[in-house]
Amino acid sequence: MRQLSVRSLNQANPSPPLRGAERARVRWGTQPSHGDAPRRLTCRAYGSVRCVRHHRGRPAAPVAGAVREPPYDAPRCPRCKPGNGHPRVCDRFQGHRGAVGHWLLRLRILASNRIAMDFRESxxxxxxxxxxxxxxxxxxxxxxxxxxxxxxxxxxxxxxxxxxxxxxxxxxxxxxxxxxxxxxxxxxxxxxxxxxxxxxxxNLAGLTMAGPILIAHGTEEQKRRYLRPILAAEEIWCQGFSEPQAGSDLAALRTQAVRAGDSFIVRGQKVWTSFARYADWCMLLARTDPAAPKHKGISFFLVNMHSPGVTVRPLKQMNGDDDFNEVFFDDVRVPAENLVGGLNEGWRIAVSTLLYERTILTFARQLQSRTALVETLRLAREWPDPGAPVARDAIVRQRLAQSWIESEAMKYTSYRYLTRLLRGEPPGPQSSLEKLFWSEMYQRLLEAAVAMLGPFGQLAKGEVRAPLLGRLQHWMLYSRGRTIAAGTSEIQRNTLAERVLGLPRGS
Ligand SMILES: Cc1cc2nc3c(=O)[nH]c(=O)nc-3n(C[C@H](O)[C@H](O)[C@H](O)COP(=O)(O)OP(=O)(O)OC[C@H]3O[C@@H](n4cnc5c(N)ncnc54)[C@H](O)[C@@H]3O)c2cc1C
Missing domain, CATH: 1.10.540.10 (Acyl-CoA dehydrogenase/oxidase, N-terminal domain)
Structure with missing residues (x-):
C-alpha cells in the first residue's frame, strides 16, 4: 500500500464539475468532519443551510444569528424553535434536504471527481x-x-x-x-x-510493551540485556500496573519502592496480571515519591519474577482459564539499574505503553474478530436447527448481517486511523473510539454466535458435542473482559466526551 490517503484517480484528466477551490475543499484532508469537535463545526463545502418553511423562495444567504448544531452542522433558523423538525435545504445545492441528502451530495461529488481510497501495495x-x-x-x-x-x-x-x-x-x-x-x-x-x-x-506483553518501552526509554545496557530474550520467548513478561484500588484510576496505585543503597525495596500488590505465573519479568509501576502529586511520584521498574518475596496467585476466570493472577511483593529487592527512564518518570512511560496498546493491538484484534465472524458464518450455514441450517432463521440472519456491517465499519475506521499515523499525526483520543467500538462489537458478535447454537452454545471447551470444540463459547466469555482491559468502555466514552466533543469533565 503506497498510501491510504484519498487520491484523485484521474489527476491526468480531471472532470470539471467543481472549481479548483471547491474540489480542494471536498478532499478529506481539508474537509472538516462534521460534528467532530466544536471548533470544526463549519460546513465549508456547502455553505449555510436554511429552514425551508421560513425562507422558501428567498435568495440563498446565511441566516443571520444562526446557531450551529451538530451532527451535520446546519445553522438553525432563529425564527424556528429548536427541534421543530423543519426540513432544511442546503443553500448551494437546493432541493437536497437534511443529513441524508447532504451526504448523498458529498458522495456524488466524490464520485464525479473519481476520488477513492488507494489500497494498492508498492x-x-x-x-x-x-x-x-x-x-x-x-x-x-x-x-x-x-x-x-x-x-x-x-x-x-x-x-x-x-x-x-x-x-x-x-x-x-x-x-x-x-x-x-x-x-x-x-x-x-x-x-x-x-x-x-x-x-x-x-510474549505479547514483552513484544508490544516492554520491548518498545526499552527501545524508547531504556539505557543501552538494558536494551542489550532484555530485548533479544523477549523476541526469542526465552523470557516471558507481564504488566504489573493494576491494583485492587487502582484500575481505571491507575495513578492511585499504592505499591511502594523505597531506595535502599544500590537497590529499591518493593512492597505492595498487583492484580489482574495476565500470565504472571509464567512470567520471568514484570513491568512494574510503583510509587517512589508519596509526597508528590499522584501522577508525578511513580517510577517504572523491571522486576525479576523469580526474586525472593514475589508470590503469584492465579485467579480462576469464568471461561475456566486462569491466566489472570494476583501478585504480591513482600520487600522485594530490585537493583537500581532496573529503573527505566529516570526516577518519578513512570507515568509518562506508562501512558506511552497504553497508547501502543490501543493502536497496533486494536488493529490486530479487529482482524481476530473477523476470524470469529468467518467461523460463525460458516457454522450458521451448516448447523441444523432442526433439519435446516440456522442461517435460514430470520433473527440469526439479522444479527449476523449486523455483525458484518459493524466489522466492515471497524475495518475502514482502522485504516483511517492508521492513515493518521502514516501522516505523522499523533494517535490522539480517537483511538478510544476504535477500542470502544471494536470491543463492544466483538461482544455482540460472539453473543449472537452462541445464541444461534441454542442449547449447544452452552457446551464448553472439552465437551464432546461442543460446536467448534467450544471455541465460540470460550471466546464469548473471554470477550467480556475486552471492554475492561486497556481502559473500560466508560473510561473511553469519558475520553471521547471530553477530548473529542469538548464536553466538560464529569463531577
Ligand atoms: C482481559 C484483561 C486483561 C488484563 N490484563 C492486565 C495486565 O496484564 N496487567 C494489569 O496491570 N492489568 C490488567 N488488567 C486490568 C485492567 O487494566 C483493569 O481491569 C481496568 O483498568 C479496570 O480497572 P478495575 O478492574 O479496577 O475497574 P474499576 O476502575 O474499579 O472500575 C469499575 C467500574 O467503574 C467504572 N468506572 C471507573 N471509573 C469511572 C469513571 N471515572 N467514570 C465512569 N465510570 C467509571 C468502570 O468503567 C467499571 O465499569 C486486565 C483486565 C482484563 C479484563
Whole structure:
C-alpha cells in the first residue's frame, strides 16, 4: 500500500464539475468532519443551510444569528424553535434536504471527481506479504493444545520459530533484532497472521510493551540485556500496573519502592496480571515519591519474577482459564539499574505503553474478530436447527448481517486511523473510539454466535458435542473482559466526551 490517503484517480484528466477551490475543499484532508469537535463545526463545502418553511423562495444567504448544531452542522433558523423538525435545504445545492441528502451530495461529488481510497501495495510491500505468506504456509504449527501449561510451551516454540526466521518484533530496529518494518508492513504482518490462522504470540506483553518501552526509554545496557530474550520467548513478561484500588484510576496505585543503597525495596500488590505465573519479568509501576502529586511520584521498574518475596496467585476466570493472577511483593529487592527512564518518570512511560496498546493491538484484534465472524458464518450455514441450517432463521440472519456491517465499519475506521499515523499525526483520543467500538462489537458478535447454537452454545471447551470444540463459547466469555482491559468502555466514552466533543469533565 503506497498510501491510504484519498487520491484523485484521474489527476491526468480531471472532470470539471467543481472549481479548483471547491474540489480542494471536498478532499478529506481539508474537509472538516462534521460534528467532530466544536471548533470544526463549519460546513465549508456547502455553505449555510436554511429552514425551508421560513425562507422558501428567498435568495440563498446565511441566516443571520444562526446557531450551529451538530451532527451535520446546519445553522438553525432563529425564527424556528429548536427541534421543530423543519426540513432544511442546503443553500448551494437546493432541493437536497437534511443529513441524508447532504451526504448523498458529498458522495456524488466524490464520485464525479473519481476520488477513492488507494489500497494498492508498492512492489516492496507486495514482496513482503508474499514472503511472509509463503513462510507461514510452511511453518504454522498444528492445533493449539487446550491445557494452558501445554499451550504456553507450544507458544514459546512457535515464537522462537518466528524469531529465528526474522518474523518476530518486525517493527523493532535491526540492531535490536527487528526488521525496522514500516507501519504498513506491520499491518500486512497482522493481516497475514490472521489469514493463516497462526497462533497468537505468547510474549505479547514483552513484544508490544516492554520491548518498545526499552527501545524508547531504556539505557543501552538494558536494551542489550532484555530485548533479544523477549523476541526469542526465552523470557516471558507481564504488566504489573493494576491494583485492587487502582484500575481505571491507575495513578492511585499504592505499591511502594523505597531506595535502599544500590537497590529499591518493593512492597505492595498487583492484580489482574495476565500470565504472571509464567512470567520471568514484570513491568512494574510503583510509587517512589508519596509526597508528590499522584501522577508525578511513580517510577517504572523491571522486576525479576523469580526474586525472593514475589508470590503469584492465579485467579480462576469464568471461561475456566486462569491466566489472570494476583501478585504480591513482600520487600522485594530490585537493583537500581532496573529503573527505566529516570526516577518519578513512570507515568509518562506508562501512558506511552497504553497508547501502543490501543493502536497496533486494536488493529490486530479487529482482524481476530473477523476470524470469529468467518467461523460463525460458516457454522450458521451448516448447523441444523432442526433439519435446516440456522442461517435460514430470520433473527440469526439479522444479527449476523449486523455483525458484518459493524466489522466492515471497524475495518475502514482502522485504516483511517492508521492513515493518521502514516501522516505523522499523533494517535490522539480517537483511538478510544476504535477500542470502544471494536470491543463492544466483538461482544455482540460472539453473543449472537452462541445464541444461534441454542442449547449447544452452552457446551464448553472439552465437551464432546461442543460446536467448534467450544471455541465460540470460550471466546464469548473471554470477550467480556475486552471492554475492561486497556481502559473500560466508560473510561473511553469519558475520553471521547471530553477530548473529542469538548464536553466538560464529569463531577
Ligand atoms: C482481559 C484483561 C486483561 C488484563 N490484563 C492486565 C495486565 O496484564 N496487567 C494489569 O496491570 N492489568 C490488567 N488488567 C486490568 C485492567 O487494566 C483493569 O481491569 C481496568 O483498568 C479496570 O480497572 P478495575 O478492574 O479496577 O475497574 P474499576 O476502575 O474499579 O472500575 C469499575 C467500574 O467503574 C467504572 N468506572 C471507573 N471509573 C469511572 C469513571 N471515572 N467514570 C465512569 N465510570 C467509571 C468502570 O468503567 C467499571 O465499569 C486486565 C483486565 C482484563 C479484563
Amino acid at each position: 512492489p516492496a510491500e507486495r514482496a513482503f506479504r508474499l514472503a511472509l505468506r509463503s513462510w507461514l504456509r510452511d511453518n504454522v504449527p498444528g492445533p493449539e493444545p487446550e491445557d494452558l501449561d501445554a499451550w504456553v510451551a507450544y507458544g514459546k516454540r512457535w515464537q522462537r520459530r518466528l524469531y529465528e526466521a526474522g518474523w518476530c518484533g518486525i517493527a523493532w530496529p535491526k540492531e535490536y533484532g527487528g526488521r525496522g518494518a514500516t507501519l504498513i508492513e506491520q499491518m500486512i504482518f497482522e493481516e497475514e497472521m490472521a489469514r493463516a490462522r497462526a497462533p497468537m504470540l505468547i
